[in-house]
Amino acid sequence: MVYFAKFFVQPGATDVLSPDLPSIETRIPFLLATFAIIFLFEVAFPLFAYARRDRVRNIGRNLAITAVFVGVNLLLHPISPMAAQFSSDTHFGLSYWLGLSPLGQLALGIIGLDLFAYAAHVTLHKFGWMWRFHRMHHADRFVDVTTAFREHPGETLWRVGWHIAGVFAFGTPAWVLVTYLTLSALNAQLEHANFRLPEKLDWWLRLLFVTPNMHKVHHSRHLPETDNNYSNLFSIWDRLGRTYNPGPHFAELTYGLDGFDDEAKQSLNGLLKMPFMTGWGQTEAQSDESSANRTSKPSTASR
Numbered sequence: 580m581v582y583f584a585k586f587f588v589q590p591g592a593t594d595v596l597s598p599d600l601p602s603i604e605t606r607i608p609f610l611l612a613t614f615a616i617i618f619l620f621e622v623a624f625p626l627f628a629y630a631r632r633d634r635v636r637n638i639g640r641n642l643a644i645t646a647v648f649v650g651v652n653l654l655l656h657p658i659s660p661m662a663a664q665f666s667s668d669t670h671f672g673l674s675y676w677l678g679l680s681p682l683g684q685l686a687l688g689i690i691g692l693d694l695f696a697y698a699a700h701v702t703l704h705k706f707g708w709m710w711r712f713h714r715m716h717h718a719d720r721f722v723d724v725t726t727a728f729r730e731h732p733g734e735t736l737w738r739v740g741w742h743i744a745g746v747f748a749f750g751t752p753a754w755v756l757v758t759y760l761t762l763s764a765l766n767a768q769l770e771h772a773n774f775r776l777p778e779k780l781d782w783w784l785r786l787l788f789v790t791p792n793m794h795k796v797h798h799s800r801h802l803p804e805t806d807n808n809y810s811n812l813f814s815i816w817d818r819l820g821r822t823y824n825p826g827p828h829f830a831e832l833t834y835g836l837d838g839f840d841d842e843a844k845q846s847l848n849g850l851l852k853m854p855f856m857t858g859w860g861q862t863e864a865q866s867d868e869s870s871a872n873r874t875s876k877p878s879t880a881s882r
C-alpha cells in the first residue's frame with residue numbers, strides 16, 4: 580500500500596507518477612492474512628452448515644488447487660505489468676490520449692479493467708471451450724473462501740489476456756493494474772465466503788458492488804442463475820448487460836454442477852483434466868449426439 584500513501588500524502592510530487600509497486604511477495608502474505616480472517620469468520624458465522632468431513636476434504640482439494648494457482652500466477656505475474664510499462668512508455672491507451680491525471684487514471688483503470696473482467700467472465704460461460712476450463716470453479720459443491728482461487732491454469736491465461744487488452748485499451752499504469760488486481764483478489768475471497776450479509780446491508784451495497792449474497796446466485800446449480808451475476812467488483816455491469824439476478828432464497832440454493840459430483844472428478848487430478856474430458860457432465864443422450872458430431876459445442880442444459 581506504499582503507492583496509496585504516496586498518492587495521497589504527496590499529491591504534487593513527481594514520483595507520484597511512478598509509485599512503488601508492492602511486490603508479489605508482499606501481496607501474497609496480505610491475501611493469506613485476509614484469507615485467514617475470512618476463514619475464522621466462516622467458522623464463527625456460517626451461512627451453510629456443511630458436514631465436517633465434506634468440508635475438510637473439500638478444503639484440502641481447494642487449497643491444493645490454490646497452490647497451483649499461486650504457482651501459475653508467480654510465473655505469469657510480470658507479463659501484464661510489462662504491458663502496462665510499454666503502454667506508459669509509448670503513451671498508448673485512453674488515459675494517455677485524454678491526458679488524465681493519476682487520479683483520473685486510477686478511476687478509469689479500475690472501472691475499465693472491471694468492465695473487461697465482466698466480459699472475460701461472460702466469454703468463459705458462452706464459449707464452449709472456455710466453459711470447459713471455467714466449470715472446475717463451478718463444480719464446487721461447498722462454496723466458501725477456498726473456492727476463490729479454484730481456477731484452472733487455462734482460465735488464468737485467458738484472464739491475463741483480458742488484463743493486457745484492458746491495459747492497452749484504457750492506458751492503465753502498472754500501479755493501477757496492481758491496485759485493481761489486489762482489490763479483485765480480496766473481493767474474490769469475500770464474495771465466495773460462506774457467510775451471509777444482513778439483507779438490508781446487502782441491498783444497499785449491491786447498488787454499486789458485487790456482494791457475497793449476489794455472487795452466490797452465480798454458483799447455483801440451476802442454469803438460469805448460473806448464467807447471471809457475472810460482475811467482478813461493480814454490480815453495474817450486470818444491470819447494464821441485463822444479466823442481473825436478485826437470486827433465490829438461500830434455502831433453495833444448491834451449488835455445483837450436475838454430472839461432476841463424483842469423487843474422481845472432484846480429485847485434484849480430475850479437476851485439472853476436467854477441460855479435456857469431452858463426455859463429462861453430459862447426459863447419455865448428449866453423449867450419443869456428441870459422438871455423432873464431435874464439433875458440436877457442449878450443451879449448457881446439463882450445468
Ligand SMILES: [Zn+2]
Pocket residue numbers: 700703704713717797
Ligand atoms: Zn462463472
